[in-house]
Amino acid sequence: MKIKKYFRGSGRVLAFVFVASILWLLFDMAALRLSISDVNSQLLKELVVKERELAKKLVTKGPKLADIDFKHPLEKVRVGFGDGKKPGERLEKKVVEVYRKKWEFNGKVEHEKDVQTQAVAKLQLKEESQMKEAIHLNGLKKENVLNNTNIRNKSIQKKQATETLRLSHTKTTPSVVQEQKLPQQLPQEPKKKQVQALPGIKMLSNATKDTSKAFKAQVQDNKSPANAGLPKKSNNTTLKALQKNKPAKQDAHQTATPTQHHPAKVIQRDETEKKVIDDEDHHQKNDSSVQILAVTSKGNKKSSQKLAHSAFKNPAKLQAPQEEPEKLLNISGVRRSGGVHKVMALDVTHKPRDVHAVGQFGHAAVVPLEKQEESKKRWSEGYFNVFLSEQIPVDRAIPDTRPPACSENLVHDDLPTTSVIFCFVDEVWSTLLRSVHSVLNRSPPHLLKEILLVDDFSTKDYLKEKLDVYMSQFPKVRIIRLKERQGLIRARLAGAAEAKGDVLTFLDSHVECNVGWLEPLLERVYQDRRKVACPVIEVISDKDMSYVLVDNFQRGIFKWPLVFGWSTLPEDYIKKNNMKDSDPIRCPVMAGGLFSIDKKYFYELGSYDPGLDVWGGENMEISFKIWMCGGEIEIIPCSRVGHIFRGENPYRFPKDRQKTVERNLARVAEVWLDEYKEVFYGYGYLHLLDKNVIDVGNLTEQIQLRKKLQCKSFKWYLDNVYPELEAPLVKAEGLVFNVGTRKCLALEKGSLIFETCDLSKQSQHFNYSWVKTLRQNTSCVSPQSTRTGVAMEPCDNTKAHQRWLHKANKILPEHLIGEVSFRGVSQRLCLEAGPKANSVFLKACESSNSFQKWQFTHYYAQ
Template sequence: MKNILFKRHWKPKQVRPRSTNPKRYSSQTHSFSGSGVRVQQKKAENFFRKFGYNVYLSKQLPLNRNRPRHARFHIRCLQKAYPTQLPSLGVILIFVNEALSIIEWAITSIINHTPSQLLKEIILVDDFSSNSKCPKKIKVYNQRYPGLLKIIWHTNQKCLAQAHNTGRKVAIADVIVILDAHVEVNIDGVRLQEAEPILAWIQEDHTMIVSPVFDNIHFDTFQLEKYALAVDGFIWELWCCYDPLPKDWIDLHNVTAPVKSPSIMGILAANRIFLGVIGSLGGGMLVYGGKNVELSLRVWQHHKPYALDLSLALKHNALRVAEIWMDEYKYVVYVAWNIPLQVCHGIEQKQGRTKKEKVVVMNTGIDFGDISSRMALRKKLKCKTFDWYLKNVYPNLKPIHNIVGYGRMKNTLDENICLAQGLVSANTSIMYYCHEYSTQNVYYHLTREFYVGPLIEEADPDDHCLTDPGNGEKPTLKPCSKVAQNRLHIYWDFKLGRAVMNKATKRCLEMKKDTLGIYVPVLQTCTTQVWTIQYTV
């Protein structure tokens, strides 16, 4: 975890320099008292105007100051074990016109809280600072750690992304961490190193781009403010924002697991060679902003994501359980995982008396291994059926018998986009670029409802049924169990490659471009638009 000092524009009332003697500073008046008051106040204000943070206070605080243990720290972190042989680590610090006290904070915290056998180098890149005294002071500071610090001065300002690339080109460590200079490494009050998990993940998969969680250092008081754990996203202006944690991560119930994130905030760790292969940071970027989003999109769209793809293994395991234990209900597992299947319906006769429908799910090509020994074990133990299990052990698990179509649903006007739950509200329907997440799952039932979103297995759920509210042109997604009492319309006539028409209102689900030129789903008089669904049963 990192702490980041966020700078602010000069506001005189926010200057809050502190003295080690509390009698010489008044927090109410934001001013000094005692001898030398005007000189000290003026000096503090000048520092604030120049740097955007309270340099006067930073000079008084110890470089190895104590940091509070945040609630984010978890005992499971201490229980983690990492390989004894890990890649070497290099840290790149970028600065321009930064206060020396802040740079010293960063260097000291990195050295104090990184295992010495892993920390190979700290590279300082000065992007043409106007402060001529700073390089001389850094040279003196470098004498304390001979061979560890490398200092590079640009002869003209090349801006943030290119300064990062300068540092990467001279680095020799296996893994590099790219930081701004106004950071502190936070170890949550214990001797817990944060280098090991980052290096272990990258050692396991060299294409990982890892971005640590960071908190806020207040620019005026240098107190720490904990930020809630979130993933990094961005808005259409390509400014960063925080998005909620994904449900699949929450469902892991493992606070030490990495979180997939669509973007990063600019602080990252990566395999040095891999980062060079994929083009490093965009050298054509000016000043700052956008470089982190560009790198994120490049990594996601042209290389595999930083977290290992476990989908095939999970499907293997799920189908193995289904094939061994779930009898005629196993096809629901195939549908829930959006796996193509072939279902054969037949009549099974038992002892010449009882007849029941038999459902046979054909193998779809996913290898779930040899299950013969497990099937033999089940027979030997005389295990009960899965139907018994549903009725007696888990009645809340709702079997779904009547799905006739499922998967991604597309309009032939543009087959690159799919019907989906809204990004903000699950009660809205949108057209969005097709992906494999469950918000684009669509299930068409024999009873003519469309469920949109994850397949909900529990009894009496709030399924999201595609609904014609009867007025307006926007289709909605409403809980199926509630729409009848509200006199909304959820039954649709649909055949593959044909229109989707509401049975009651006779309006069709179609799509059109809005004022921004983006396709949106609409309800209107039927034209010639037709839809497809990915799989049929």
């Protein structure tokens, strides 16, 4: 009874709370025990990771790739215009050291094998001891732990084999098999696309887990610690076994590896060459995370087999990547839709680079004293130092000048492919080759569809059969030869017509593409097909061939009369938009030589105006067309390309060069500038208005194209794209005040009179145009045949007698000077008001005559 009394009312509640607390405490203790177990497991994982890193450090000799930093500041050169100097005269500054001291392998292969074996053995012993401690801490069953140990050991051995295989690629190794891990969890695709390999590289595209026995035996054999990283003696047998599974059809571009130079595109291979080919199950859906590259080399000096373009960077010879090699390149080239990856900092080459070569790593080269005379004589071959260019390797390394954030940028896996188009005529051999090699070595293979070399009827012998022979070793390079001189513009159109890539990338034939140059360009086109992407054009000195960095935030602009130049974005604009040095920059006008554009969009815009001759003005034409017809032009700071800027143009023109460029610019002005074309003509091109002097050709097709595309006006372009440009439609306007009479000129019933000045009267408003006419609406003040009289005529810009000089010189700055022709004799006379303000006539000019002095209300330009 007493106990029941305590369980009545509130006592019952307290008892329930007490029991619940006991149960909660028991559950809490159980959860704490599980948490401790998880923590111990996590600690164990961290220990395993640390041991793996330690093992890798023991295996790898010399500093890590990540420790080799080539990004040192360069002396900046501002490339601008308006200073009156030629581009070459602004590049006298020396480049600061950009590369740290390189390191090389000094040990032998045998010594490396011992170090690798010891490291793997030490790793296994430590892991076993750690797992035993884990058993004691977590109370796990012994057999489960041993199973986990075996699985982990196999995984570690596999990764160790991968790492050591990569490190064994040295000069002393005759044949290398490199193993690369793809990113995990690749989305499966219904069709596997094969991509052209670089010369000398055979690719296994997504080999399945159920591969041939020979392949399994080779990988399993390489897993053993004693053989890790070394080529097997039985590789030849293994490779022969793999050859039985060769697919029935293969792309010739994928398999071709030349052993000798020959102009034919079908290249024979050495019978003894070792091959690794796709296994017959490579089309199955089960994707493997392992890929194999077979790289061969021969000792025969007469027909030596060159090393393949390595997919990884040799730390002793090449520029170090900013990422681990297996993360840089998806060698299979399969585009994974929807995924992203970091920009690939590729820089492969067909042979180890000589770190001591002239001009290597973008350093300035020096002409020896005994060769200076020869260097001077050869300058005119390309209007740069041709002698030094020939001393520099055609595949030299250059400094990575991208902003730091660029290496971390993400781009889509399924970027479009591109055709790179080089147009050239009598280009210097070494610079042409260096341009091509820079594209091959630093472009992801699966994105580089082809390289088209368009020969615009060159006359140099070395650009004929010799060029065919040299380029035959690169399956992706095609040469298109024009039967007669067409000029840059039509040569580009010929190249675009032959292109097979999704994107057209035009480059000059004297450039060097930097690491990571291509993907940022294609990414912008991928995001919006109406975007035209341009790289930052850096400088290769025409004097010492050094690679020079330019200032950040540079963009292409023009000044009147359509003269291209570079300008830095204003500081307030950069701050207002919170711009970083890696952000794309809106560009009013592209330089024209280097850009990427969607192929279909290029033709939708009408491509280049085919009426433009040879060279000049094409960058203006396509820039106005892109902006005014719905597109955008951007400079991509994460894409960098070096370019040789020359003081003179070495190319010959079928006609007079100046007349050719002037004609092209006049054609652009007539189609795209609307009423602002008078501004163009007023800056020194008034003679182009005379159709007897120059014929710009038929413009009907281009005008109709603009209407069809529903392009905006040039005023819209000035307001929205390039508002910084000063472009007043007239030089002066308002009332025309005569100093002598103190009255203003007026137009009444077609006749000129004088009235008291009144701004509210439209009859007193005149303007002084860029083509030097004095007009009101469509009527212009014109001298009469009587020599002394003036009258109003319909304005015609082609008529020279309607032009008046005003503010033209310091002697007669306020006079209106006209040119009158009488009986074949031209004479300049000044407009004068009658003393009683009752007439206007022409008279010989007098600097002190106030009746010959006129002033406009507003002046916009001198």
